[in-house]
Amino acid sequence: MADDPWAAFGSDEEDDEECDNRQEDDGANTATMDDSMQPEAWRNLSQRVTLFLMQEFLKKNSNLGLDQRRVCIMTGSIDCDFQNVLLDALRERNMQVTLSNCGGSDELPVPSMDDHATSSVPAQGDRKDATWYDAVIVVLLPLHSKGSSSKDAEHEQATCDMFDDYIEQHLVPGGVHLLLGDASLTPSVAHRIGRDGIESDGIWNDLLKFELKDQHVAATATSATMQVYVKRHGRIQTKSCPWLSWSYVSANRVLSPALLNEYELLKQATVPLAAHERASGRLTEHSIQSAMTALQTCGYCILPGLLESRRRECLQWGQAVLDDLHEAAEILVTRDQVDLYHPATNGNSHVAINNYRELSMREDFRMDMRDGPRLQQLRKQHINADAGSRLVRFGQNAQTSNATFHDNKGEFFRGHPDLLHIVGRTMNPQDESLYQGNFGRHNFSGSGPDGSFQDLRVGPIGGIVSLPGAADQALHADTPHLFEHLQCLPAHYINAFTPGCKDNEAVGQTAFVHGSHQLDETAKYFGNNDSNIAATKDADVAHDDLWKQKLVRPCLMVGDIVLFDCRILHFGLANTSKNIERPLLYTNMVMHWFHDPKNWDNERPIFGESK
Numbered sequence: 103m104a105d106d107p108w109a110a111f112g113s114d115e116e117d118d119e120e121c122d123n124r125q126e127d128d129g130a131n132t133a134t135m136d137d138s139m140q141p142e143a144w145r146n147l148s149q150r151v152t153l154f155l156m157q158e159f160l161k162k163n164s165n166l167g168l169d170q171r172r173v174c175i176m177t178g179s180i181d182c183d184f185q186n187v188l189l190d191a192l193r194e195r196n197m198q199v200t201l202s203n204c205g206g207s208d209e210l211p212v213p214s215m216d217d218h219a220t221s222s223v224p225a226q227g228d229r230k231d232a233t234w235y236d237a238v239i240v241v242l243l244p245l246h247s248k249g250s251s252s253k254d255a256e257h258e259q260a261t262c263d264m265f266d267d268y269i270e271q272h273l274v275p276g277g278v279h280l281l282l283g284d285a286s287l288t289p290s291v292a293h294r295i296g297r298d299g300i301e302s303d304g305i306w307n308d309l310l311k312f313e314l315k316d317q318h319v320a321a322t323a324t325s326a327t328m329q330v331y332v333k334r335h336g337r338i339q340t341k342s343c344p345w346l347s348w349s350y351v352s353a354n355r356v357l358s359p360a361l362l363n364e365y366e367l368l369k370q371a372t373v374p375l376a377a378h379e380r381a382s383g384r385l386t387e388h389s390i391q392s393a394m395t396a397l398q399t400c401g402y403c404i405l406p407g408l409l410e411s412r413r414r415e416c417l418q419w420g421q422a423v424l425d426d427l428h429e430a431a432e433i434l435v436t437r438d439q440v441d442l443y444h445p446a447t448n449g450n451s452h453v454a455i456n457n458y459r460e461l462s463m464r465e466d467f468r469m470d471m472r473d474g475p476r477l478q479q480l481r482k483q484h485i486n487a488d489a490g491s492r493l494v495r496f497g498q499n500a501q502t503s504n505a506t507f508h509d510n511k512g513e514f515f516r517g518h519p520d521l522l523h524i525v526g527r528t529m530n531p532q533d534e535s536l537y538q539g540n541f542g543r544h545n546f547s548g549s550g551p552d553g554s555f556q557d558l559r560v561g562p563i564g565g566i567v568s569l570p571g572a573a574d575q576a577l578h579a580d581t582p583h584l585f586e587h588l589q590c591l592p593a594h595y596i597n598a599f600t601p602g603c604k605d606n607e608a609v610g611q612t613a614f615v616h617g618s619h620q621l622d623e624t625a626k627y628f629g630n631n632d633s634n635i636a637a638t639k640d641a642d643v644a645h646d647d648l649w650k651q652k653l654v655r656p657c658l659m660v661g662d663i664v665l666f667d668c669r670i671l672h673f674g675l676a677n678t679s680k681n682i683e684r685p686l687l688y689t690n691m692v693m694h695w696f697h698d699p700k701n702w703d704n705e706r707p708i709f710g711e712s713k
Contacts, residue, residue: 144184148191151280151328155237156195158278163376165386169196172234172377174272176202176265177241184282185241200235234377234407238273240265242283270333275406276374279331335372336404337657338364342610342675343574346650360651367616367654371400380407385520393524393665397593401619402666408520409600410661415514417660419480420602420685423565426474427683430461430708442469443569459707467572468674471685472564472702474709481562493694494522494558515600516560516689524665525596525691530555561690565602568609568684572677577649580668581698583621590620594693595668601658602685609684610675612664616652618671623652627671 159171173192175185185201192199269279338361346360373392379385385393385408396403409416427442434440440456445466457463460473471477515521532553540551581595599612617623627649655675658664666672677684692698 141187144187145191147282147328148184148188151188151239151282152191152195154280154330155192155197155278159236162276162374163386163388165388166376166378167196169198170376170378171236172198172200173237173239174200174202174235175239175241176268188239188241200233233272234274234380234410235272235277236274236377237278237280238269239280239282240269242281273333274374274377274380275333275335275372277333277377279333281327281329281331283327334365335369335374336406338368339607339610339613339655339657339675341607342655343613343653345574346653347647363651364654367400367652368404368656371396371402371614371616371654371656372404372406375405375407380410383408383411383518390520390523390527394528397524397528397596397665397667400616401670402614402616402664402672403524404656404658405663405665406659407661408518408663409515412514413661416600416602416687419477419514419563419687420565422474422476422480423471423567423602423685423687424683425476426460427469427471427567430458430471430474433708456706457701457703459702459704461708462701464566464674465572465575467569467677468567468575469569470564470566472562477563494526494560514563515598515687516563516691521598521663521665522558522560522691526555526558528596529558529593529693531592557694559692559694559696561692563687563689565685565687566674568674568677568686570677570679570681570683572674574610574676575673577615577671577673579618579671583669586621589622590669593619593667593669594696595698596665596691597668598663598665598689598691599658600663600687601660602687603660603682605657605659606679606682606684607657608679609677609682611656611658611684611686613653613655613673613675614666615649615671616654618649618652619667619669624671 155171155173156168159166159168175188175192177185189199189201273279340361373385373389373396375385375389379389385405389405393403393405431442434442438456460471462470462472464470534553537553538551542548543552544550580597584591584594601611605611615623615627618627649671656664690698
């Protein structure tokens with residue numbers, strides 16, 4: 103990690119010179135791209151792009167130096183001289199830059215565009231060793247063209263279409279997508295986001311995955327234009343919850359205010375990771391602080407791609423959960439005449455199926471699998487990853503990312519040090535002027551008032567399985583508030599979820615009511631006092647539907663993690679698929695003194711006396 107991110111930006115004199123160049127380029131007498139002006143125009147545009155990216159990167163995460171930022175330049179022509187000028191400008195600032203074009207790519211492992219054109223880009227769940235970028239720059243045409251033609255426009259549009267899927271697969275959430283080209287040829291925003299009908303994927307790929315942030319168009323038709331798109335922080339499960347009363351796409355093919363609001367709430371709760379963080383599987387201090395802020399203010403936070411390098415293990419654990427469930431189902435049918443897959447045939451179908459040591463029923467077609475032979479085999483590969491919970495002890499330096507934990511090496515998911523930092527620091531907010539007065543911490547072999555965090559108890563990895571036919575869960579919270587005189591005390595119970603299988607739009611995940619971990623928010627939605635009802639008297643929605651305006655339905659990919667305060671209102675979404683069984687991996691993290699009375703029956707094992 104760079105010690106001084108500002109060092110990579112060069113001197114103030116260099117920046118002043120760049121500003122002068124940009125002002126000249128943006129003036130009313132902007133030079134056209136004729137042969138005599140090409141080199142100077144290219145330099146000005148490349149400096150403009152470079153400075154823009156430098157500012158964006160520093161604003162998003164100042165803990166990363168420019169030498170840790172990854173940029174891809176893509177062009178539809180192999181002889182575009184401008185890309186070389188831009189490449190030099192970015193590398194002068196020490197950025198990691200890849201060139202890619204229709205004829206292939208140089209130096210870094212980016213698939214050639216010829217291959218991309220003849221075979222579809224794999225879905226994210228199928229991705230293998232994907233290269234991620236913080237920014238992707240598309241040079242639509244060689245900027246030495248003096249004029250435009252319908253043939254040029256067709257070539258440009260074909261290039262855009264060819265690159266779109268690739269950019270979606272390799273640009274990090276929150277990453278920058280720049281379109282550079284001749285002003286007369288660069289696709290307009292309306293053309294780009296509306297070229298396909300609502301029923302096709304095109305409008306969803308653009309409107310739901312990118313938002314136009316800025317557009318710079320020079321004064322003359324032959325000058326360069328730069329369109330700036332930002333990849334959305336995440337995806338919404340738009341096909342879930344058909345009972346919602348509002349439409350998400352209006353008749354004029356723009357996103358409805360309701361969906362735009364949902365995306366904004368999702369953005370507030372998401373910590374967009376840089377390509378370097380995804381590749382290393384470790385968070386910078388900036389991202390850890392952002393995650394803590396999201397947990398405290400939103401009640402949940404999403405860390406896209408934190409387990410990117412552990413995706414194979416995510417899928418292994420998910421398959422182990424399903425394999426153990428299948429074996430358990432066979433045993434229960436034979437031994438107890440209990441059919442998990444056909445609950446209506448269990449005699450008294452309205453009587454809940456008994457819980458077991460390894461399995462707990464949520465409702466029909468939704469169950470919690472925490473142990474079994476395959477899960478035990480996986481746990482043997484990880485240190486201290488047994489079926490029971492374990493204590494995590496923080497050192498005196500727990501307030502920083504240098505904190506160490508006992509016996510957390512070699513674990514998957516529940517032992518991730520950055521997750522433990524986020525949870526430990528969220529549960530242990532401190533005032534330096536006060537903690538030294540907590541003398542009661544001397545008791546019970548305690549460390550005394552030394553500023554160390556209280557211990558956490560971390561549960562084993564299990565899986566919540568949603569079978570085809572599972573309906574939307576009832577809105578609920580997993581744990582109560584400990585006291586009711588303040589709107590929100592620090593969290594004492596936090597869950598972590600990560601998908602154990604590839605995503606599918608027919609298989610719902612988990613929806614959250616943004617900010618509902620706070621008592622005053624939930625009271626506003628469901629309280630019966632007159633002030634709560636009066637607050638919504640003139641609103642556009644009924645009081646009973648007020649919470650739906652804060653509903654967020656994140657779509658997690660394999661490798662993504664969501665942390666949530668268990669006091670937040672949430673529910674599992676329906677599984678409307680015909681044959682997809684969805685395992686969602688979880689681990690519970692609680693204060694060491696808190697006991698969660700789970701619905702397990704340790705006296706009723708399924709797999710003999712296995713532990």
